[in-house]
Amino acid sequence: MNFLLTSPEGFVGIAANITAMMIFFSIILATVRLIRGPSLSDRVVALDLISILLVAFLVVFAFASSVQAYLDAALALALVGFLGTVAFARLINQEGDIEDDA
Numbered sequence: 001m002n003f004l005l006t007s008p009e010g011f012v013g014i015a016a017n018i019t020a021m022m023i024f025f026s027i028i029l030a031t032v033r034l035i036r037g038p039s040l041s042d043r044v045v046a047l048d049l050i051s052i053l054l055v056a057f058l059v060v061f062a063f064a065s066s067v068q069a070y071l072d073a074a075l076a077l078a079l080v081g082f083l084g085t086v087a088f089a090r091l092i093n094q095e096g097d098i099e100d101d102a
Contacts, residue, residue, distance in 0.1 A: 016064040023057045044088040051081030 027050055034046035055074045062070035 013064065016060055019060050020057060020064070023053050023060065027053050027057075041092055044085065044092065047088070048081065048085045051077060051084070055081070 030046045030049045030053065034043050034050065037043055055078045058070050058074035058077065062068060062074065
């Protein structure tokens, strides 16, 4: 039973692979929303979602590979993503939400 909890090929390894695939699929869907819009605020939310999903992927990858340095990268990306979202929100607040006519 201990083999299923500690081995990368056990149950936890399979769960990590499934989680990584689901995160990857979510990143693809968020990228579609980032490209299609239709408004600037939709694109900012999609960009924030992509940064959160990349942080989650780094955490899963750190767990699966047993390299703790990826957790530091995830923390740094989370901080940069948050600051980028705040900056874009201030930009939208100052200039107003511009709708795409195309």
